[in-house]
Amino acid sequence: MNKLSGHHHISMLTKNGKQNNHFYTTILGLRRVKKTVNQDSPSMYHLFYGDLTGAAGTELTFFEMPVAGRTVRGTNAITRIGLLVPSSESLLYWKERFQQLEVEHSEITTYAGKEALFFEDHEGLRMVLLNHQGQETPAQWQPWDGNDIPQEHRILGMGTIEITVRYLSRTVNLLQDLFHYTVIAEKDKETVLQSIEGEVLGEIVVKELEGPSEKPGKGSIHHLALRVATVEELQQWDTKIKELGLDSTGVVDRYYFQSLYFRDRNGILFEMATDGPGFTVDSAVEELGKELDLPPFLEERRSEIEAILEPLE
Structure with a gap:
């Protein structure tokens, strides 16, 4: 069985797609690479932000839920997203930018052994910028030029993801024993x-915290997707997960990639997702994210769906 090659994407809840779109495109300078809907509940947006093509490892995705309340923080939840920037100078640039744009942020500090700048989006989603120290990034990551961020300071992709659980060993053992993660x-x-080992783009920090479980709401993290190369590998992982006595959805066709979903014994929701076919399966690169894209099985409902959704611009 091949080792996993890092994070694929991470998915959150937002109360307002328009405000969410503004924060991630205008303030963070990410590209909206796909404007689509939740395939299981197509009355809500599913928005994807990332690099030029939304390559695996760069994608932040949001389900718009207008009825979402506030998040009540607690344990048994994915609790922080790390985003990589090129250098110490980049952290200084972002600290100044956050000050100017009134984004909640910390002083420059350290996190998981790396120079870091903590911040939150407008809904309280907890994130941290991490100094990648000029290291190489995956070949498929391509910068997006359609923003006002200097090239030398742009967000590169996903780094360390933090998971907070009531029973540390349950999640750590799963990552070690099933997925062959290395404890560093x-x-x-x-x-x-x-x-x-040695690649922060697949790093997870697991923290132990007693107390009540998090109550999800706006700005909470729904699931973390792990990157799998092929459908054949995904099917093999599905078998392994079920052999451990965990429930799996089996392979689900998400059109832009193939997925499966399962929860660990702390209740953390993981997805496993293939690299392809990717977001260009129904859009040219230059047109990504501009129009509402629907998977073929929802296309006949386009008029109904478009009538429900509020414009983002």
Whole structure:
């Protein structure tokens, strides 16, 4: 069985798609690479932001839920998203930008052994910029030029993801024993693991916290997707997951990629997703994210769906 090659995407809840679109495109300078709907509930937007093509490892995705309340923070949840920037100078640039644009942020500090700048979006979603120290990024990551961020300071892609759980060993053992993550650091009630040793783009920090489980709402993280190369590998993982006694959805065709979903024994929702076919399956690169794209099985409902959705611009 091949090792996982890092994060694929991460998905959150937002109360307002228009405000969400503004924050991630105008403030963070990401490209909206796909404007589509939740395939299981097509009355709500599913928005994808990332690099030029929305390559695996760069994608932040949001389900718009207008009825979403506030998040009540707690344990048994994915609790922070790390985003990579090129250098220490980049962190200084973003600190100044956040000050000017009134984005909640910290002083420059450290996180998981890396120079870091904590911040939150307008709905309280917790994130952290991490200094990637000029290291190479995956070949498929391509910068998006349609923003006002200097090229040398743009967000590169996903880095460390934080998961907070009531029982540390349950999640750590799953990542180690099933998915062959390597433990690179341990301290009291915290373990850092990497899918590919030395590569932060597949890094997960698991923290132990007693108390009530998080109550999700706007700005909460719904699931983390792990990157799988092919459908054949995905099917093999499905078998392994079920052999452990965990429930799996089996392989689901999401049109832009193939997926499966399962929860670990702390209730953390993971997705596993293939690289392809990708977002250009129904759009030219230059047209990505401009119009509402629907998978073929929803196309006949386009008029109905478009009548429900509020314009983002």
